[in-house]
Amino acid sequence: MATKTKSKKAYFCKSCGNEFAQWMGKCPACNEWNTLIEELVVKADKADFSNSRSAQERKKAKPLSQIQREDNERIVTGYAELDRVLGGGLVPGAVVLLGGEPGIGKSTLTLQVAMKLKKRVLYISGEESLQQIKMRAERLEETNESCLLLNEVNTQHIMAQLEEVRPEVLIVDSIQTLYSPQLDSTPGSISQIRECTAEMMQFAKQTSTPVILIGHITKDGNLAGPKVLEHMVDTVLHFEGDRNHAYRLLRSTKNRFGSTHELGIFEMAGDGLHEVLDPSKVLTNSFDEEYSGIAVGAMLEGLRPMLIEAQALVSSAVYGTPQRSATGFDLRRLNMLLAVLEKRGGFKIGAKDVFLNIAGGLRVEDPGLDLAIVAAIMSSYLDIAIPTGTCFAAEIGLSGELRPASRVVQRINEAAKLGYKRIYVSSYGPQEDVPKSGIKVHKISRLQEVFSSLFGGN
Numbered sequence: 001m002a003t004k005t006k007s008k009k010a011y012f013c014k015s016c017g018n019e020f021a022q023w024m025g026k027c028p029a030c031n032e033w034n035t036l037i038e039e040l041v042v043k044a045d046k047a048d049f050s051n052s053r054s055a056q057e058r059k060k061a062k063p064l065s066q067i068q069r070e071d072n073e074r075i076v077t078g079y080a081e082l083d084r085v086l087g088g089g090l091v092p093g094a095v096v097l098l099g100g101e102p103g104i105g106k107s108t109l110t111l112q113v114a115m116k117l118k119k120r121v122l123y124i125s126g127e128e129s130l131q132q133i134k135m136r137a138e139r140l141e142e143t144n145e146s147c148l149l150l151n152e153v154n155t156q157h158i159m160a161q162l163e164e165v166r167p168e169v170l171i172v173d174s175i176q177t178l179y180s181p182q183l184d185s186t187p188g189s190i191s192q193i194r195e196c197t198a199e200m201m202q203f204a205k206q207t208s209t210p211v212i213l214i215g216h217i218t219k220d221g222n223l224a225g226p227k228v229l230e231h232m233v234d235t236v237l238h239f240e241g242d243r244n245h246a247y248r249l250l251r252s253t254k255n256r257f258g259s260t261h262e263l264g265i266f267e268m269a270g271d272g273l274h275e276v277l278d279p280s281k282v283l284t285n286s287f288d289e290e291y292s293g294i295a296v297g298a299m300l301e302g303l304r305p306m307l308i309e310a311q312a313l314v315s316s317a318v319y320g321t322p323q324r325s326a327t328g329f330d331l332r333r334l335n336m337l338l339a340v341l342e343k344r345g346g347f348k349i350g351a352k353d354v355f356l357n358i359a360g361g362l363r364v365e366d367p368g369l370d371l372a373i374v375a376a377i378m379s380s381y382l383d384i385a386i387p388t389g390t391c392f393a394a395e396i397g398l399s400g401e402l403r404p405a406s407r408v409v410q411r412i413n414e415a416a417k418l419g420y421k422r423i424y425v426s427s428y429g430p431q432e433d434v435p436k437s438g439i440k441v442h443k444i445s446r447l448q449e450v451f452s453s454l455f456g457g458n
């Protein structure tokens, strides 16, 4: 048995990096307040999971050609939406951090993954009691007899269980509740989060086990804790959406094993989260009647084309200053589009209230939606409905010119696939051949031409 070393702690200033033996409110070196954080300098002996790697083994530098490529066998979760965002499944030894607002469905998603994976999963919850987890699991379709649950926050006890259970996948809900007894600071503090993450990372790397950590986010939408947390882990996922709507988006902001352009869509129902494999169908409506103020845009979320409805209402301002409100869209961009309409289109929209809404509670940023938004606004302003089967994909420049949306061919194909009859795009786009697919592609260079084509005259 190795001799036990005692752990030693010190306090470091986040601002200037100086080391102190005790905590102080103000750093004596740089005079900054509240910058000292506790850190471990020497660690006490901990569980070591690696039997194979000898401590004496020295690492030597070598050229790329001599490095063996490890073909990581990915563990497919069975949720296509999640697997795609992960880049093809969970990677052995990789740590995934899943962040999101409270109540968005992080615990539900990870529990569903634990149930869907027919593997030995250890689900550690510091947030909920085992009874609460059981109640949640009863609402879900899948069950997994080899999934073990543990309600524990102390990392030393967790490590002991990890050694005993040797799970194939580890899930921790949440990293902010974990507590390493080697540090005095309270759970959720910067030093605790960092230390606990490091311990989980070490377990992941030494045993080649994929680990999913749930992380809280702060008011402004960032992951709570040190920024270094995001640097440490391999993949950072964000689960987001409007809690009043059923749709939830899963994006990755960092992925060492895949692209960050993928998007996963889920729908929260009474029996857990369901994958939305065909988002265009749910984000657009087919009404019996035609309504003014609605336009469909062919947008791109990451690499995924989908059709989405923009709804606008333009009405005479009741008060002096007209109101502008946008749900799911950047208000500054809306104001810019309105200014273009006023100046380049000659429409007296400055004195009107304008309300804009994106369907499904989604937040969109794709500038390729500009034309759909302007079309919805004009449709409401003129009170003329846009014929069904019409959609749009173009960006609008400050001079009222239509600029090409990125990957326009993909957008056109998606619209054609869904049975749309015509799409308006920019004539400045790359002159790629649009496949003959039964959709009429209107290539247009100026905003005015779109209006005369849609609403006649003006």
Ligand code: TYD
Pocket (backbone or CB within 6 Å): 100, 101, 102, 103, 104, 105, 106, 107, 108, 109, 136, 139, 140, 268, 269, 270, 271, 272, 273
């Ligand atoms: P939860 O996973 O607890 O969110 P988080 O861990 O991100 O805080 O999800 C909470 C919400 O989801 C809660 O308000 C209830 C709702 N919910 C459903 O609508 N259907 C379900 O089947 C489940 C399990 C939860």
Ligand code: MG
Pocket (backbone or CB within 6 Å): 106, 107, 108, 127, 173
């Ligand atoms: Mg939770």
